[in-house]
Amino acid sequence: MFAGLASHWPKRTRGPTGEHEHVNSRRVTPWVVAGLVLAGAVCVNLRARALREMELTEGDRLWRLTYTIRFHAARAGAKVRVALPSDTSTCRVFRQDLLYSGLTAERLRPSRSQTREASLVAMHAGQYQVTGRLDLHLSARAPWGPIEPEAKISAAARAQWLGPAPTIQVSAPAVEETLGRLRREAAGRAVTVQQLFDYCASQIKHGDEGAPQDAAGTLEQRVGTPLGRARALAALCRAGKLPARLVTGLAIHEPSELKPTTWVEVLANHHWEAYDPANGYAGQMPYHFVPVRRDGVQIVRVRDATDVQASYAVVELPPGSGLTPLGHRHLVQVLDLARLPLEMREVLSLLLLLPLGALVTSIFRTIIGIRTFGTFTPTLIALSFVFADWRTGLGVFAVVLSLGLASRSALDRLRLLMVPRLSIILTLVVLCLVLAVSLLDYLKWTPSAQAVLLPMVILTMTVERFYLTTEEDGLGFAVQLLAGTLVVGFCCYGVLCWRAVGNVLMGYPEVHLFTIAALVLIGRYTGYRLTELWRFSDLPPSRA
Numbered sequence: 001m002f003a004g005l006a007s008h009w010p011k012r013t014r015g016p017t018g019e020h021e022h023v024n025s026r027r028v029t030p031w032v033v034a035g036l037v038l039a040g041a042v043c044v045n046l047r048a049r050a051l052r053e054m055e056l057t058e059g060d061r062l063w064r065l066t067y068t069i070r071f072h073a074a075r076a077g078a079k080v081r082v083a084l085p086s087d088t089s090t091c092r093v094f095r096q097d098l099l100y101s102g103l104t105a106e107r108l109r110p111s112r113s114q115t116r117e118a119s120l121v122a123m124h125a126g127q128y129q130v131t132g133r134l135d136l137h138l139s140a141r142a143p144w145g146p147i148e149p150e151a152k153i154s155a156a157a158r159a160q161w162l163g164p165a166p167t168i169q170v171s172a173p174a175v176e177e178t179l180g181r182l183r184r185e186a187a188g189r190a191v192t193v194q195q196l197f198d199y200c201a202s203q204i205k206h207g208d209e210g211a212p213q214d215a216a217g218t219l220e221q222r223v224g225t226p227l228g229r230a231r232a233l234a235a236l237c238r239a240g241k242l243p244a245r246l247v248t249g250l251a252i253h254e255p256s257e258l259k260p261t262t263w264v265e266v267l268a269n270h271h272w273e274a275y276d277p278a279n280g281y282a283g284q285m286p287y288h289f290v291p292v293r294r295d296g297v298q299i300v301r302v303r304d305a306t307d308v309q310a311s312y313a314v315v316e317l318p319p320g321s322g323l324t325p326l327g328h329r330h331l332v333q334v335l336d337l338a339r340l341p342l343e344m345r346e347v348l349s350l351l352l353l354l355p356l357g358a359l360v361t362s363i364f365r366t367i368i369g370i371r372t373f374g375t376f377t378p379t380l381i382a383l384s385f386v387f388a389d390w391r392t393g394l395g396v397f398a399v400v401l402s403l404g405l406a407s408r409s410a411l412d413r414l415r416l417l418m419v420p421r422l423s424i425i426l427t428l429v430v431l432c433l434v435l436a437v438s439l440l441d442y443l444k445w446t447p448s449a450q451a452v453l454l455p456m457v458i459l460t461m462t463v464e465r466f467y468l469t470t471e472e473d474g475l476g477f478a479v480q481l482l483a484g485t486l487v488v489g490f491c492c493y494g495v496l497c498w499r500a501v502g503n504v505l506m507g508y509p510e511v512h513l514f515t516i517a518a519l520v521l522i523g524r525y526t527g528y529r530l531t532e533l534w535r536f537s538d539l540p541p542s543r544a
Helices: 002-008 016-053 155-162 173-185 193-202 215-221 226-239 331-335 342-351 354-368 377-386 390-412 418-443 456-473 475-496 499-507 509-523 530-535
Strands: 061-073 079-084 091-100 103-106 116-122 126-138 244-251 256-258 261-268 271-276 281-283 289-294 300-303 305-317
Touching: 016 509, 061 079, 079 091, 079 126, 079 305, 116 126, 173 193, 173 215, 173 226, 193 226, 193 271, 193 281, 215 226, 226 244, 226 261, 261 289, 300 305, 342 499, 354 377, 354 475, 354 509, 354 530, 377 456, 377 475, 390 418, 390 456, 418 456, 456 475, 499 509
Parallel strands: none
Antiparallel strands: 061 126, 061 305, 079 116, 079 289, 079 300, 091 126, 103 116, 244 261, 244 289, 256 305, 261 271, 271 281
């Protein structure tokens, strides 16, 4: 049968030069494929070794903390100071970004409390927004050791952390009375931090938002909010000649919106020790409590600004998400796609699947023999369906194609030039898509306009090609091409929805060297297409 098929198939002829080039290309092709496969294997191996060096040990987790701060500047020169997470023995900030428009950054001197801050100044009165993105590496193993092996504070700082504050009334009667009673219970011995902590944790009841939030009121009524109990402990420590300061931070342990929490750090034995009477932590905080502002309770401080709204959210990052130390930049980081923002990574992971869609299209067109409208039309249509339910996308595609063909038939009577004609069809396609989005939103069938975002240029060219094919080769052949386009498109859709493969390609983009090698092999394929075997199956076998 194959011989009979060959006798009916036109033979290609080559001149001497063409035949020589063809032979050379056939000899070179295996070496090109082998070189691509070898290069891909080497690159994948090198990247795998690099990722193993950055691999998280058990218990380590990566988080992305996002600040969203809105405020109204009353005048030009209004200032907002934003405290940022600090490095500790269990936390490292390995990447941070601050986005602000209409504000200028102000250089700050290091503070006594070692709080990292960003100071932004408004250029004119009005509404502003600041967005911060910080990537954190948390580890329960405390792999980085103490940031300050031994705390050395100046006399001014010691006086500040021993002195009174508006809400930490060191000399208030309730503070002196409570400290005196604890001293009597200690039988003449010095009152320890642990004793003060035990009193605030067990003898002071937890109160709601209406409970006292200052030290004197909390100790007098023996009830207070978590902030009030922390201030009470700080006041007792300062009254007992133990330097103490408030620390406000965030408890990062699950993806959610976060609320700041406050605890106390006490300088004892030349080290800062953390105590939280509200949650019962003494000596140190759990590793997922990240300090943000030391010696204060407000993460965001403003001057000449009102209507301040601050929210904090956290999401977990996958392992290997660009563990580059903060402030270190190397050109090799360009090859690390994991360092990119999450929103960009989602788009890039989808783009990296497009070559696989092209590979599927090549297999269908070259080996199987299914013809389509254009080479990459199925892949691009499949890409648009990824953002939507495929049934919704297919319905919109059918409606837009039908209306486009009707419009194209009407335009043919005007005898327009090609470019204006295509522009009119594009305009009609856009109007159809906009109306489809509005209708689907009205019916609550799709969440957003992105869900039916079809490539308008592809739709326009598909309408034009379908109409021309109908005129030249008949409606049956045009429908056959459209059916082939949709079949290949659905196969490409299955590949593009393969998120696991997309994640692998984000980590190992050099895998596409294997894709290129496969495309080279397909490009050298000169055998019979499967559809041709089916079409010519009735031919008698050759007896030659």
